[in-house]
Amino acid sequence: MKKIILLLFVPLSIFSQATDNEIFWNSNFHFESNSINRNIISNLSDDNTITNQMIDNWLNSSTSEYNIIHSEILNGLDYKFFVKKMHFGLSISDNNILNTKFTDDLIKLAFKGNYFYQDQQLDFGGSNFRASRFQQYKFIFGKKFNNYIISSGISYLSGNHHLSYIINEGTLFTAPYGSHLDILYNMNAFVTDTSDFTLFANNGNGFAFDFSAEFKIQKSNILFSISDLGFINWNKSSVILDADSTFNFSGILIDDIFNFNDSILENTFITDLPNTKNNTFKSYIPATVNLTVNSTSKYKYFKNYSFGIIAKWYPYMDDTPLSFLKINQGFKQSNFKNLYFINSIIKTKYCDLIPKLSHGGYSKDTNLGLALAKGKKNKLILGTYNLLDLINNNDANSLSIYINLTKHF
């Protein structure tokens, strides 16, 4: 009991010395794709029936080898307080992440079927689908030194649900008139316990780490941070699938085709399904690596500007030990192209405008973002990373809105 009181007393004692407090609310909806656009999405949601024409439109709009869709819905509440040269922070957030990459051939197969692709090989190798929902409880500590600020954070992750399909290799060749199918697949799948689909079911636990370092050099601040570097261990009720096979299917071989009984069709379709097993598995959450330079200039619209590079580290699964190869693998498997950005703060009479020009990300596109900030001590920021897509209507393939509400006291 004394220990508990002591433990509670320590932060309170620190808190009581706080000279600056900050509460930060963040809601972030982010949808980004390099192929699917608003027109397709609206058709899907309005008509409730996906037609071949819609799929053809989707395929025609795809310009790269893989179609990427990334969606995040994040709601979080941070509390930070400053004591002398230190700062402490607690945050809690609810995270919903969907990240998928798939080939055009997978779209063809999944939405149109193989009938239209006879005598062709559909390749869906390299496709993956990942979806996670978890809560993050973070504690941050930072300290300001002469010219630099170092902070770090540790998070507890409460995993609710996870679903991932990783198709390392996958091809389907349909012979003319479907006389035979050649199938090759090498895939992994991980699914958490499906017996409970409540939003806050606890099916796994994990940890994440943050680190940041900010340097002041002359008039510029250089910030390097790694955030949300972590993983979740899902419980042993999870279902794991590991399949690697090649086979040719020509139908059920029968001796006497002249005496046909459809009882043989009970086993017509592929029954040689890969085996699944129940076991624990580890999944990673997307980590963000950020290198930003903040500086000032004399130019009216670039009095305060920043530029930098953001990378994501998000490997598919825990299949190799930590090494440079693993690190490289994580960057590649994040489906995120290094984002180069530059933004500025333009102060106006009524509010601050924060334009941001970026290139890369999930859409691998050039995006213009804009945020509106109002207030100084208590600030509301409402913004989007994809202003052009927001107003582009049918051809938009990204959508993001974020709201930050900060109150100092």
Add this chain to the structure above:
Amino acid sequence: MKKIIYIFIGISALFSCKHELELPSWNIDLVIPVVNSKLSINNLIADSTTNINQNESGMISLIFQEELINIHLDTLIKIDAIADEQTHTLDSASFADVIISDTATLGESINEIPLLSLVLPNGSSNIIPAIPSIASNDTISINASEYFETMNLYQGTLKLDIKNEYPTDISNISLTLINATNQNIIATFLFPLIPTGTTVSDSVSIAGQILDENLFAILDNMDVNASNGAVLIDYSDAIITTITISDIGITEATAIFPEQQLTETLKEHTFDLGGVQLNEVGIKSGTVTVNVLSTLPNGKMIYNIPSLKKNGVSFSSGDIIIPQATGTELTTFEFNFEGYKLDLTGEENRDGGDTINTIYTESYTFIDYTGTLETINATDSFYSYIEFDLTPEYATGFLGTDTISFGPEIIESDIFNFIQSGSIDFEQADMSINIKNFIGADMGLQITNLSSTNENTEVNASIDNNFIYEINRASQNIDNQINSTLTQINFEGDKLLEIFPNKFITSATFYLNPYGQNIIEDFLYPEFTLDANINIEVPLRVNANNLTLVDTSEIEINEISNYDIQKVFFNIENGFPLDIKLKILLLDENDIIIDTLVQDINIDAAQVDINNIVVNNQITTVEVDYQDFTNIKKAILISSLNTMPNNEYISLYSNYEIDISISAKINKLLSN
């Protein structure tokens, strides 16, 4: 600050408005293989009577074999006869000699004369005086009840023996034998002199006499002659009288009969087997039945067949006890002779040497010792006969000469049932009649008719109907294993087959020992006679012209509700050098045609090289709109074949196949 809060609430409300998510759905079109099958010649010609052969290059030949002729010769050597019929009556019964003795001592005679015992005391030595008529009308009782009560004789001899042990001669002995009951004189005897120490005999015939069990012997007179000087007087000296009745032949008697043999019949019996001359038969199964009717009491019979042996031991029935018959029903005694050998050469060491078809038997009948008085008369008899019913396992000897006609025999054939029309030209079709002969005799075969026929046409085989084919005799090795011979009659059969016959008609004549008796002994095992079959070997090197085949298949398809099947594809990879025009009719359970699945679909022949050997298969796909097949119970496949190239003979090889796969286009509704 308030504005900030209002904006925040508004945006939150925007996010919090939960739009009802309607899950989209979409249709996908899949084409997947369902079944596949490979058909080779083996599948196309699925006939249990047809074999498929291939040469070293893989060219197929069809081989059809059918039993042609089946002859049975077991009746040739079957032994089914009655033998040894015999009847025995009472006159053959015998009776043992009756011997009765009487003893009259010297002492008894001396004591009968008053005071003579004082004169001639026992043990003294005196002169015996002459005593005339020492016995006069003395009656001696003779009791023969031990032997009989009465005996009515048709023959017999009564012999009287008198032995004089007196120390002096006796003379003028007169003795009369009479029945005690009726005083009938049986015999009289007169002996003028019986010297001392001698025996005299006399016998008379008593044929026609009736003897009682009680007889009197009346000693009419006996004189004692004076002794020759003094003699020892021994009262135990006696005159012994013995009556012996022998050679008794009874017409009727009430007596205790001794065990005695009534008859003994030792004779040979010859079976009538026609022209067959056998010297040995092994018996597979069969019986010998002794049939007996006896009115004699305690009858017994022994029947031996020395000609019949098993493991070297001759057959003997042992004592067959014959019950005394009360009616006319015979008593039968059956003996099983499975595994026996029957020697048909007659009696061992017979005069004139061995013969054929003849057995030697020994038959004995007895009356057993009766034990009690039994009456037997002349009407009593003993009747018996023997029945032979033997199925031989084999026979050796000479099987005779015979002519056996066979047919016309119709052999039904369904090997061409699946051909509806068109024509086929076989480059070659070898037919042969193969005769495997297990008979140890020379044979000849004349095929008087061999033809094939369908409803419209009959074609005769190119064979000489007058020629007699020689069939070599089989032989036996030291272990009696049969070494059969094979005779093959070859002829061309393509013309017989090209009419697609449904019947073969044959008739033939077999000649057994057409050249007469051979120096080599014949043998016959009825189970292994002659196997004759017709063999057809057709190399599949053919020229087919619109050869139309029909096949009916059973189909069972239940409703498939999970999938929306829109089309069915028949993918046919033809590896045969045959153009096929295909038509498939669909029938319901009442055999009514309800649809035509495909009509006149051409399936191209495989490509061939300069030698008309397939080098590339041809793929044809037939697309059919799927319909409700649940009513379909049968399908009729009508295929019209033409060999390619036209008008050339094409060989069919074992590696030729038609690969048929069925795939389906399925439309499936998916929902997220």
